[in-house]
Amino acid sequence: QKEVEQDPGPLSVPEGAIVSLNCTYSNSAFQYFMWYRQYSRKGPELLMYTYSSGNKEDGRFTAQVDKSSKYISLFIRDSQPSDSATYLCALIRNDYKLSFGAGTTVTVRA
């Protein structure tokens, strides 16, 4: 069993829709939670970073962490075609080991 499981997608949504992306993890040693965005033919780039349970907002993006359920989510409000990309969750354990989810490819249709 993988340490981090990410909903595989792909997702295709109309412009303006809310996109919901999810990852689950099995090891309670994960303490830091990140979302990376990867455009086609580019390297991943950090989108959001949090270490506590609850919600963190940054513009149209909200990262949600539920440590008790070992579940993290990323919500994209008012999605735009420019949000079309692959989104990877990334989790860091307290021994600094980082694990990436497999990624979910999102397409926002104009």
Added chain:
Amino acid sequence: DSGVTQTPKHLITATGQRVTLRCSPRSGDLSVYWYQQSLDQGLQFLIQYYNGEERAKGNILERFSAQQFPDLHSELNLSSLELGDSALYFCASSVGQGFGELFFGEGSRLTVL
């Protein structure tokens, strides 16, 4: 632009051959990480170097090796190449030893024929 430079961007070679991928980290970053990304395996951590020393090892095959030089650039050597080694190879860098925010290069796409 992340500030991480990888060369070459594309590489086509034959089975059994050896290739070297090069990475220059962001100015000031001491850690370099190598990742392999394929369609069926996602982003797989290979190895990390910090200030010239190996810091962490992931799923790196024995046919693969890496090093970080005094000027902090890094090279990933892939030998006895197999068809299954075809993938995108990413280099990332960060300031510290721990896996904080990683800055990724644009990758080197390796095709083994």
